[in-house]
Amino acid sequence: MNLKELLVQFKEELSGIYEVEEIAAIFNLLVEHVTGFNNRQLSLKGISTEMQDEFAMWGYLGELKTGKPVQYVIGEASFYGLKFKVNPAVLIPRPETEELVEWVIESCMVRSAGGLAPSKDKLSIFDIGTGSGCIAVTLARKISGSRVTGLDVSSEAIEAAKMNALLNSVGVTFVQGDILDNNLELNPDGKYDVIVSNPPYITPEEKEQMHQNVLDHEPHLALFVAKERPLVFYEAIADFAMSNLTSGGLLFFEINEHMGKETMQMLVDKSFINIVLRKDMQGKDRMIRCSLGT
Incomplete structure (x- = not known):
């Protein structure tokens, strides 16, 4: 044959x-x-x-x-030109998340040249809800001299992310923890210059529109939020950023395409500035960047 x-x-x-x-x-x-x-x-x-x-x-x-996704069948996925080991404990990396990473890289290059981290030798980056580590590992590979930390509530996800850091020959610190924990403190060396996250954001109503292979095989912990508080993770991350971003530091989100205005308003209410909503290649509201005022 x-x-x-x-x-x-x-x-x-x-x-x-x-x-x-x-x-x-x-x-x-x-x-x-x-x-x-x-x-x-x-x-x-x-x-x-x-x-x-x-x-x-x-x-x-x-x-x-x-219905098992092909990436789980072969145990790997491509992301931003790199290979990542994946299993049902972590989400399969998506193309729209590549666009978020590209935006982070572009912004860091511009801001570093202009003094995003003028008093440091290394840019400090924090990836919240790291999953497979695709964001953290890619940023560590593509932003020279960066110091990257990834956080996830799942111990299985942390193990997968550590494996992917080794696979791609980068040094990333991975920590198990819950961003909804108000007492979370992670950076002993100071504040972060960049915080980035692709947190859970799919509401129960949107489940009906999803492919059955995603519902049956990918981790619901990383996908869904309650109808009553669809922005619960964004609010918690924004609160964390208010205390843990450097002055002028950048916060990046991948967002629910239907919640762009609500997410932006939440950031306005928390006094973030320079808020930018960006569409993905399919024309959907998918990413937000903002900064902490000086």
């Missing part, structure tokens, strides 16, 4: 679970994972009988037919 025949089989057996375009994307990801080559490289190189047998023997179809 060649790759084209395998793809036909995948489309037939996964029909009704995924759209045709999704099936093709999943198949391409699996091919690259198993063979080490992307489709373009394979078209030039060809695929050996051994590779075909190896691909078939993994039994990926059985797991995919249960």
Whole structure:
């Protein structure tokens, strides 16, 4: 069986679970994972009988037919050009979070040049709700000389994040803790120059619009908030930032696309300044940046 025949089989057996375009994307990801080559490289190189047998023997179809996300099936995901180990204890990194990271990097480069951390040798960054560590690890890789800390309430997530820091050869400090704990104190060396978070923000009403494979397999602890307090994590993080950001420091959020105005107003009420709401590539209100007044 060649790759084209395998793809036909995948489309037939996964029909009704995924759209045709999704099936093709999943198949391409699996091919690259198993063979080490992307489709373009394979078209030039060809695929050996051994590779075909190896691909078939993994039994990926059985797991995919249960709705298990392909990233959990192969145990890894790509994020900002880096590889991350993932498992059901952590969210699968999303493209919109890559956009948030890009904004943090751009802002840090500009602000560092202008004196974001003039009295320090290293920029101090705090990632709240770190999960797989994709934000923390990427920032540590891309912002030279940064000192990055990641926080998560889940011990399993912390272990996954530590593994990903090692995998990507960066030094990140990961701490288990709950941002809803009012007595949380984490930086013995002073305040943070940047705080970034992609906290839980999906309301119960929005569950009906979500793909079943997300609901069945990804950690609800990292996804959902109660209807009564949809901004509970944003409020807690903002309060933490008020006491733990340096003067002029930056706070970044990934947000619920339906709660942009409410999140901005909450930050205004807490006296944050320079509040910017940014859309993602799909035109959805997805990110906020603000700063702590001097």
